[in-house]
Amino acid sequence: MMALVDIVSSAGLWAAVLRIATPLLFGTLGALLCERSGVLNLGIEGIMTFGAMVGWLAVFHGADLWSGLIVAAVAGAIFGLLHGVLTVTLGLSQHVTGLGITLFASSLSYFIFRLVVPLASTPPTIAPFQPVDVPVLSELPFFGQAFFSQTPPTYLAILLALSMAYLLFRTPLGLAIRMTGENPHAAEAQGINPVMIRYGAILTGSALMAMGGAFLTLSAFNSFFPTMVQGRGWICIALVIFASWRPGRAFLGALLFAFFDAFQLRLQTVIGGLVPYQIFLMTPYLLSIAALAVMARRARVPQSLMQPYRRGER
Amino acid sequence: MRLERRDHRPIALIIAAALMAVLAALAMAGILIGLAGAPVLKAYWLIVSGAFGTRLAATETLTRATPLILTGLAAAVAFRARLWNIGAEGQFYLGAIIVAALGSDFLSALPAPLLIPALLTAGAIAGMVLILVPLWLRLRFSVDEVVTSLLLNFVSLLFVSMLIDGVLKDPLAFGWPQSTPVSDHALLPKLIERSRLHIGLAFAVVIAVVVHFAQSRTVFGMQSRAAGLNPAAAIFAGVPLKLTLVKVACLSGGLAGLAGAIEVMGVKGYVTTDLSPGFGYSGIIVAMLANLHPIGVVLTALFTATMFVGADGMSRALSIPTYIADVTVALSLLTMLVALFFTQYRIRR
Numbered sequence: 001m002m003a004l005v006d007i008v009s010s011a012g013l014w015a016a017v018l019r020i021a022t023p024l025l026f027g028t029l030g031a032l033l034c035e036r037s038g039v040l041n042l043g044i045e046g047i048m049t050f051g052a053m054v055g056w057l058a059v060f061h062g063a064d065l066w067s068g069l070i071v072a073a074v075a076g077a078i079f080g081l082l083h084g085v086l087t088v089t090l091g092l093s094q095h096v097t098g099l100g101i102t103l104f105a106s107s108l109s110y111f112i113f114r115l116v117v118p119l120a121s122t123p124p125t126i127a128p129f130q131p132v133d134v135p136v137l138s139e140l141p142f143f144g145q146a147f148f149s150q151t152p153p154t155y156l157a158i159l160l161a162l163s164m165a166y167l168l169f170r171t172p173l174g175l176a177i178r179m180t181g182e183n184p185h186a187a188e189a190q191g192i193n194p195v196m197i198r199y200g201a202i203l204t205g206s207a208l209m210a211m212g213g214a215f216l217t218l219s220a221f222n223s224f225f226p227t228m229v230q231g232r233g234w235i236c237i238a239l240v241i242f243a244s245w246r247p248g249r250a251f252l253g254a255l256l257f258a259f260f261d262a263f264q265l266r267l268q269t270v271i272g273g274l275v276p277y278q279i280f281l282m283t284p285y286l287l288s289i290a291a292l293a294v295m296a297r298r299a300r301v302p303q304s305l306m307q308p309y310r311r312g313e314r
Numbered sequence: 315m316r317l318e319r320r321d322h323r324p325i326a327l328i329i330a331a332a333l334m335a336v337l338a339a340l341a342m343a344g345i346l347i348g349l350a351g352a353p354v355l356k357a358y359w360l361i362v363s364g365a366f367g368t369r370l371a372a373t374e375t376l377t378r379a380t381p382l383i384l385t386g387l388a389a390a391v392a393f394r395a396r397l398w399n400i401g402a403e404g405q406f407y408l409g410a411i412i413v414a415a416l417g418s419d420f421l422s423a424l425p426a427p428l429l430i431p432a433l434l435t436a437g438a439i440a441g442m443v444l445i446l447v448p449l450w451l452r453l454r455f456s457v458d459e460v461v462t463s464l465l466l467n468f469v470s471l472l473f474v475s476m477l478i479d480g481v482l483k484d485p486l487a488f489g490w491p492q493s494t495p496v497s498d499h500a501l502l503p504k505l506i507e508r509s510r511l512h513i514g515l516a517f518a519v520v521i522a523v524v525v526h527f528a529q530s531r532t533v534f535g536m537q538s539r540a541a542g543l544n545p546a547a548a549i550f551a552g553v554p555l556k557l558t559l560v561k562v563a564c565l566s567g568g569l570a571g572l573a574g575a576i577e578v579m580g581v582k583g584y585v586t587t588d589l590s591p592g593f594g595y596s597g598i599i600v601a602m603l604a605n606l607h608p609i610g611v612v613l614t615a616l617f618t619a620t621m622f623v624g625a626d627g628m629s630r631a632l633s634i635p636t637y638i639a640d641v642t643v644a645l646s647l648l649t650m651l652v653a654l655f656f657t658q659y660r661i662r663r
Contacts, residue, residue, distance in 0.1 A: 090655050095398050095460055099598060100647045107640030114635030115350055231468050237461050278476035285465040296457040
């Protein structure tokens with residue numbers, strides 16, 4: 001029991017919570033933006049993988065870390081464009097196209113990575129983002145060390161959650177996005193172009209997903225390896241529902257999720273001998289499923305999610 | 315430019331579109347091979363000869379196609395009813411591990427004619443049980459089964475890893491995490507001597523034919539199709555929607571579990587966490603490439619297996635990453651989606 005208290009009261013745990021939450025937050029915000037405009041993007045797992053790979057590769061070849069993050073975002077937007085053509089222009093099944101993009105993007109990531117970096121016993125590394133202390137706040141006892149000594153992308157992700165909440169609920173553009181997700185025909189009657197809105201949302205959203213992947217290679221770790229995204233994309237899809245399509249709740253959801261993840265990691269060291277480690281590794285996935293079961297009924301789904309919009313066709 | 319729905323889709327158009335799609339995917343993969351600095355035509359020739367050039371290669375390709383036929387069918391039957399079972403990978407592993415557990419111990423006293431059917435049934439049931447979880451969540455809590463069935467893949471693989479690192483660990487495996495082998499008389503007979511090709515291939519093809527007739531000639535087939543096309547109309551027409559979905563799910567999960575059982579009993583004899591190089595996920599592509607047609611699945615599974623087995627040799631010869639096979643197969647899924655779209659719509663200016 002004392003051990004549990006020790007874990008929860010360590011600043012290291014809370015610092016890890018924010019770190020683990022960051023890629024989830026990027027991905028969840030990206031998926032949330034797509035879905036608010038009415039498009040489900042199941043390409044997320046593959047787009048995150050590609051972002052992780054291409055961001056790492058850019059830095060490995062001499063780009064600075066921020067450029068690496070931008071390269072990843074652009075690559076994500078390109079996959080978003082592909083998804084847009086398939087789902088918005090052609091109106092294909094969003095389930096199937098998303099899965100197709102995931103399979104394509106992840107296998108392409110592995111292919112390109114292996115081509116550039118031949119199999120070696122020790123994978124090549126880069127110098128990742130270093131933690132930056134927020135002036136004044138980082139000197140607070142406990143909290144300073146726990147929350148205000150993170151790498152820059154973490155602060156960026158939090159900033160993004162705030163700005164997306166503002167964008168969606170306080171600006172005309174946000175209203176247009178939400179309206180397109182609810183009823184594109186009504187949106188069009190208001191002079192909004194649903195096709196443009198959806199393309200914009202998918203491109204931006206996919207760019208965010210790829211940045212979430214790039215966080216893994218540029219900040220959390222310093223190398224790329226296949227399967228490193230490990231289902232985080234799918235967890236983000238679950239988190240969007242958990243968050244009821246709201247950016248603020250997405251932040252809380254990502255934190256909650258990261259808390260359990262960081263906690264189980266530390267719990268392993270305490271009772272690891274008694275319980276197989278696989279049980280601990282299962283928890284994030286089981287937690288996502290449980291979160292879906294609890295929240296899915298209450299969640300207010302954007303009404304036209306997954307419904308293709310064709311002008312003049314019902 | 316606008317799109318106009320075609321009045322009818324001739325079967326020749328669909329087949330032509332499918333061939334165009336595969337050619338387009340191969341052309342795009344060719345660009346990647348070219349960028350990697352290898353001769354493209356030679357690469358394709360190496361893929362074909364690597365998959366069929368020798369007797370060994372051909373049997374290897376057919377061995378690889380066997381689980382793909384079954385996981386492809388698993389995806390095809392589910393998708394037809396708009397049940398998005400993306401969990402075939404996990405169902406495959408559960409089917410495999412139950413065979414390793416029962417076939418090495420509890421049931422191994424049975425004679426082969428009883429043991430083999432018992433193990434195959436157990437594998438199928440394991441797959442069914444796993445898919446019923448996402449289905450229950452969908453029917454009870456209206457949770458989209460895509461994410462839940464997918465997340466269960468990770469859970470299943472960890473569960474298998476736990477067992478083969480724990481209670482089912484083979485003490486003779488020099489510390490490697492692998493399951494105890496199934497007893498010799500649980501192994502499936504070979505189809506061709508001195509190869510890995512086993513009777514499972516014939517079994518899978520027969521199942522594909524049976525599924526085809528079940529879908530085209532029976533009430534169940536009609537109901538599952540109706541459930542997929544328009545659930546509201548299906549209920550109105552008196553289709554028991556929930557019951558139909560349960561049946562479809564059991565068939566789908568059962569086929570994926572069976573694939574895992576057959577892979578253990580036909581090829582390896584024991585379970586490791588790399589038993590499947592993504593058979594569950596490739597099955598989705600196999601099913602989509604076949605436009606969800608059970609007989610088509612046999613052909614597209616063969617195409618996919620050809621790519622995977624052929625690319626192995628090609629990549630060694632030209633030092634191109636083997637992932638080119640995954641890229642090509644995934645690309646063909648995307649091009650196929652577009653091609654099938656244009657069998658439904660035409661462009662009008």
